[in-house]
Amino acid sequence: xxxxxxxxxxxxxxxxxxxxxxxxxxxxxxxxxxxxxxxxxxxxxxxxxxxxxxxxxxxxxxxxxxxxxxxxxxxxxxxxxxxxxxxxxxxxxxxxxxxxxxxxxxxxxxxxxxxxxxxxxxxxxxxxxxxxxxxxxxxxxxxxxxxxxxxxxxxxxxxxxxxxxxxxxxxxxxxxxxxxxxxxxxxxxxxxxxxxxxxxxxxxxxxxxxxxxxxxxxxxxxxxxxxxxxxxxxxxxxxxxxxxxxxxxxxxxxxxxxxxxxxxxxxxxxxxxxxxxxxxxxxxxxxxxxxxxxxxxxxxxxxxxxxxxxx
Amino acid sequence: xxxxxxxxxxxxxxxxxxxxxxxxxxxxxxxxxxxxxxxxxxxxxxxxxxxxxxxxxxxxxxxxxxxxxxxxxxxxxxxxxxxxxxxxxxxxxxxxxxxxxxxxxxxxxxxxxxxxxxxxxxxxxxxxxxxxxxxxxxxxxxxxxxxxxxxxxxxxxxxxxxxxxxxxxxxxxxxxxxxxxxxxxxxxxxxxxxxxxxxxxxxxxxxxxxxxxxxxxxxxxxxxxxxxxxxxxxxxxxxxxxxxxxxxxxxxxxxxxxxxxxxxxxxxxxxxxxxxxxxxxxxxxxxxxxxxxxxxxxxxxxxxxxxxxxx
Numbered sequence: 001x002x003x004x005x006x007x008x009x010x011x012x013x014x015x016x017x018x019x020x021x022x023x024x025x026x027x028x029x030x031x032x033x034x035x036x037x038x039x040x041x042x043x044x045x046x047x048x049x050x051x052x053x054x055x056x057x058x059x060x061x062x063x064x065x066x067x068x069x070x071x072x073x074x075x076x077x078x079x080x081x082x083x084x085x086x087x088x089x090x091x092x093x094x095x096x097x098x099x100x101x102x103x104x105x106x107x108x109x110x111x112x113x114x115x116x117x118x119x120x121x122x123x124x125x126x127x128x129x130x131x132x133x134x135x136x137x138x139x140x141x142x143x144x145x146x147x148x149x150x151x152x153x154x155x156x157x158x159x160x161x162x163x164x165x166x167x168x169x170x171x172x173x174x175x176x177x178x179x180x181x182x183x184x185x186x187x188x189x190x191x192x193x194x195x196x197x198x199x200x201x202x203x204x205x206x207x208x209x210x211x212x213x214x215x216x217x218x219x220x221x222x223x224x225x226x227x228x229x230x231x232x233x234x235x236x237x238x239x240x241x242x243x244x245x246x247x248x249x250x251x252x253x254x255x256x257x258x259x260x261x262x263x264x265x266x267x268x269x270x271x272x273x274x275x276x277x278x279x280x281x282x283x284x285x286x287x288x289x290x291x292x293x294x295x296x297x298x299x300x301x302x303x304x305x306x307x308x309x310x311x
Numbered sequence: 312x313x314x315x316x317x318x319x320x321x322x323x324x325x326x327x328x329x330x331x332x333x334x335x336x337x338x339x340x341x342x343x344x345x346x347x348x349x350x351x352x353x354x355x356x357x358x359x360x361x362x363x364x365x366x367x368x369x370x371x372x373x374x375x376x377x378x379x380x381x382x383x384x385x386x387x388x389x390x391x392x393x394x395x396x397x398x399x400x401x402x403x404x405x406x407x408x409x410x411x412x413x414x415x416x417x418x419x420x421x422x423x424x425x426x427x428x429x430x431x432x433x434x435x436x437x438x439x440x441x442x443x444x445x446x447x448x449x450x451x452x453x454x455x456x457x458x459x460x461x462x463x464x465x466x467x468x469x470x471x472x473x474x475x476x477x478x479x480x481x482x483x484x485x486x487x488x489x490x491x492x493x494x495x496x497x498x499x500x501x502x503x504x505x506x507x508x509x510x511x512x513x514x515x516x517x518x519x520x521x522x523x524x525x526x527x528x529x530x531x532x533x534x535x536x537x538x539x540x541x542x543x544x545x546x547x548x549x550x551x552x553x554x555x556x557x558x559x560x561x562x563x564x565x566x567x568x569x570x571x572x573x574x575x576x577x578x579x580x581x582x583x584x585x586x587x588x589x590x591x592x593x594x595x596x597x598x599x600x601x602x603x604x605x606x607x608x609x610x611x612x613x614x615x616x617x618x619x620x621x622x
Contacts, residue, residue: 033398043413043414044416044417044420045413064462074387076385076406076407077406077409077411077413078412079407080406080407080410081413082408083410083435084414084435086414086417095387096388096391098388099391099394100391102356102388102397103395103397106354106355109355124396125395126394158603195561
């Protein structure tokens with residue numbers, strides 16, 4: 001069976017560790033369709049934070065404390081860029097990490113699509129799952145905020161990293177999404193899927209930008225595979241990250257129920273933490289299971305619950 | 312008075328330390344016209360070894376042992392690029408140094424000419440002299456070597472760094488030179504010069520690619536300033552580097568006299584080490600003066616001898 005996972009960065013990466021282990025036990029294959037809305041050009045480099053978090057985590061290169069970027073990292077290039085007053089200075093550009101961006105940028109500039117670049121980078125990291133960017137096209141999440149002359153929009157990374165999500169977000173726009181196509185392999189993977197999982201990633205800025213690419217939602221709806229989502233909200237708060245601020249911007253309740261409502265009819269089943277149990281609408285099974293990904297075993301148990309629910 | 316110096320990398324940088332000090336004592340100004348023939352694209356970055364050697368040396372950032380690249384350097388990015396099997400792996404790309412290439416590449420890609428980029432980088436380094444690339448156009452030194460099917464040409468950096476100049480060079484070609492123009496400021500500096508100095512840089516691959524750019528030699532000939540060269544050869548051998556192999560490829564004697572012959576009528580005076588004294592042709596003063604640049608004072612003495620000879 002092919003298990004297809006829609007995923008963002010850190011939460012998606014951790015979830016995929018469990019999916020990979022679950023799949024290995026059963027001889028299943030895993031394809032991860034990863035958000036590219038966080039991607040950004042900085043200092044002339046193409047940076048793909050979500051793809052890299054997943055690749056480094058599954059490939060054993062992630063920094064375990066930060067949960068992003070590379071272990072044993074140093075910051076010489078960043079120091080030097082600051083000495084040149086080269087903007088932006090607020091982005092965490094590690095030396096080891098930077099080599100990934102250099103290789104990627106060089107291949108992109110040579111005309112290799114992002115999916116091909118990702119495959120090339122994964123030859124080194126051997127993540128044990130097929131990593132696909134949601135799109136080879138440029139799709140970027142921008143955040144609409146109040147500005148002196150009405151409204152302005154800044155790149156998601158600027159809002160998230162520089163402003164720590166403290167500027168009130170009015171809404172999120174996925175620039176380029178309407179004209180984008182799913183990357184090579186994405187629609188095919190969804191078509192071949194036995195089950196499609198939505199990782200407990202930020203629904204607003206990790207999963208939504210994937211679903212905003214024309215063809216992906218349609219392929220999910222056309223697929224015979226059930227779609228099982230995992231709530232990123234436990235007890236009214238995100239386990240990590242700032243999904244609460246993103247949901248509030250949309251006027252969505254910060255709860256497992258609120259996020260389920262956001263995904264709507266796409267879902268066949270919805271995994272919630274036992275304390276967040278609620279009665280699902282018609283057609284939606286709400287499955288209580290402990291959702292804290294404390295270790296790989298706990299995550300495998302979540303994936304098993306999802307698989308059993310729709311078996 | 313404006314002192315204009317044609318220079319390559321390491322030898323040029325060391326010579327310019329003396330020129331800067333000499334000029335400071337007299338209230339003169341210094342413009343260095345620096346070779347770009349060594350410049351190369353690697354990993355999507357534009358690398359300008361000679362400009363950087365001069366900038367780092369004059370700005371106090373050079374590694375004193377290696378005499379190229381940055382002090383307190385680390386090599387994380389290079390290690391990572393090798394782990395990705397990203398070619399070329401033989402080039403010494405330090406982490407601190409890399410930030411310079413990133414800033415440069417980013418500005419070049421935004422349309423800023425190399426002279427403008429160099430000015431921008433020098434705002435940080437404050438080299439105390441005006442640094443000008445010989446050209447804003449791409450001029451690259453390639454080395455013609457024997458290959459399986461007759462002749463091949465490789466980039467100078469590949470010949471020099473990867474092959475340690477061990478592949479016999481048949482000749483050197485300055486790709487793009489014929490169509491190149493002097494960078495902004497170069498012809499004007501030569502016109503305003505009180506004296507023009509040829510640093511004791513490699514005559515074949517540092518000074519010759521500057522002179523190969525149409526307009527530079529002509530501006531030197533049209534200038535009223537005397538041209539004083541400094542021999543890079545002492546006692547039949549280069550002080551540093553591989554000028555002997557380059558001269559041999561051209562069939563030029565590896566001697567102070569041989570190099571003087573190469574520069575020909577461009578020279579008004581030629582500084583040689585006392586042991587290398589010879590009788591100059593008509594119009595050429597051969598000036599014996601110790602040429603080992605052991606410290607700044609020794610180099611200042613060389614520059615003073617040059618200035619006094621043509622005063």
